Amino acid sequence: MKIAIVDGYSTGSLLAHKLGQRGVEVVHLRSQEIAPPRLLPSFRPALYSHDFGHFPDPADAVRALKEAGVDRVVAGTECGVVLADTLAHELGLPGNRFEGVEARRNKYAMARRLAAAGLAAPVGFSTTDPEAAVDWFRAAGGTVVVKPAASAGTDNVHICTTEDEVRSAAAAVMAGTDYFGNPNPSAVVQKYLVGTEYIVNTVAVNGVQKVSDVWLSAKTHGPEGAPLYDYQQPLPLTAPHVAELVEYVVAAVTALGITDGAAHSEVMLTADGPVLIETGARLMGAMLPDVLERHSGTSHVELLALALTDPEGFHAFRDTEVRWSRTVRNVWLINGRAGTATAWHDRFTALPAFERLVTGVREGRPVRRTVDMATSPGYVSLVADTEAELDRDLAAIRALESAGCYVTEPMAPAETEPLNSLESERISA
Structure with a gap:
């Protein structure tokens, strides 16, 4: 093959x-x-x-x-x-439905496709004119999110409550490039969704959808208005609301034409029920499949590999029977000021629940202030038997960060450095 x-x-x-x-x-x-x-x-x-x-x-x-x-x-x-x-x-190979392929990248088209299928979707507007974005905001009222039509992570995402903020955010989006270096010809303005955010990872074979894992995705507000990841934690499929989330996401990815392959869906559980934030027709990023497989028996990567190489094995896989032997939490790191990196790794590897550190920030090199996912120093994977142990180590990480653990001195204003890489180094216990 x-x-x-x-x-x-x-x-x-x-x-x-x-x-x-x-x-x-x-x-x-x-x-x-x-x-x-x-x-x-x-x-x-x-x-x-x-x-x-x-x-x-x-x-x-x-x-x-x-x-x-x-x-x-x-x-x-x-x-x-x-x-x-x-x-x-x-x-002519097996794959997702070609009709509507652009809606799997363009977030405005994605929402419209969901609405056309009768599913809850973000209320939004797409424009190439910042003043039109302001006009829509004025008519819609309330808090909005302004972001690129096609990007990833929290890249150039702005939470806005005033006309000036919307105007500035839309202009910034259209003047910049997306996470992958492509120009942003338009900006999407959407009503801000209030609720708890989750991740549902699925894999499909010939329209049959199975779930590999469901995550709680906790975020906080960054210093420049973009949301920052706080931590992400996989949940048992028996946890509250998970069945409701899965039912909605399976319908959503099917409506988006994802019939053969992986989907990574971010969904907000609002007071009125689940609403899709966005779906990527691909694997979840920033994950450690071996850690997940050790404690649940599978992962998003493992399930996609099974689907691609052994469709019969995929159909025999019972996603409702997945059980977690221990509790996993990925804590995203937040650096409060730019500077020169210290020898900070050991402070995290000494945590009792430490499993692995994923980072590209090394001692003696410049490290940027965290304003979005791309400028995070990385993430720490924690594994423990109880939530209390994870909460303890999360609090310890945030305390170290508050003390300025990443940097020794401020970076000179004129100094520039590529964005922090999250993929270049994986430090295990």
């Missing part, structure tokens, strides 16, 4: 490794001429038998993959979603 991964960065590298362990030959191609610098450190060329690079003309990619005898094409990360689905369609 031969599988092509488009943009095999981040969790895409973990998928390539997992497929290789199953005896699959894996090849690679890029959706962009220049790979996103913030994702490139996570790319592992040795995992692929061949790297085709970038094809300016998708027709050339189709011919190359056909000649190579590729059996499947999948996205490794968010920027590869549209090209992966397009190539699978052109090659």
Whole structure:
């Protein structure tokens, strides 16, 4: 079997490794001429038998993959979603429904597609004019979120309560590039959803959806108005509200045409029920599959690898029977000021519940102030028997951060440095 991964960065590298362990030959191609610098450190060329690079003309990619005898094409990360689905369609291979493929990247089109299917969706507006964004905000009233139409993480996300904030946020979005370096031709303005945020990860084979894991996703407000991840914690499928969330997300990803492959859905449980924030037709990023598999028996990566290589095994998998032997929590790190990095790693590895540290910040190098996910120093995976133990170590991490544990001195104003990488180093207990 031969599988092509488009943009095999981040969790895409973990998928390539997992497929290789199953005896699959894996090849690679890029959706962009220049790979996103913030994702490139996570790319592992040795995992692929061949790297085709970038094809300016998708027709050339189709011919190359056909000649190579590729059996499947999948996205490794968010920027590869549209090209992966397009190539699978052109090659006549199993894949997501091609009709509506753009709605799997454009957040405004995504919400419209959900609403057309009769599902709860964010109320929003898309525009290329900051003044039109202000007009919509004025008519809608209340708090809104302004963000790029197609990006990832918390990149260029603004929570706004005034006309000036909306105007400034929309202008900033359209003047900038997205998480992957592409221009933002438009901004999406959506009513702010109030509730508790969750993650539901699914994998589908021929329209049959199964759940690998469900997470509580706790966020806090960043210094520049963007939400920051606080921590993420997988939940038992028997936990309150999980069945309701799963039912809604399965309907949502089906409405988005995700019938063959992975989906990573962020959903807000509001007073009126679940509402999709967004879905990525790919694996969840920033995860440690081996940790999850050790304590639950599966992971998003493992379930996708099973679906791609053993459809019968996938159909036999009973997602409702997944049980967690211990409690896992990924704590996102928040640096309060830019400066030169100290030797800070050992302060976290000494925590009683410490499992692993994922970071690209090294001693003696500049580290940026955390204003979004991309500028976080990384995350710490904690594993314990009780919630109280996790709460204790979370409090210890935040106390260390309040004391300025990451930096020794402020960074000079003129000094610049690439964004912190979350993929380049994984330190285990």
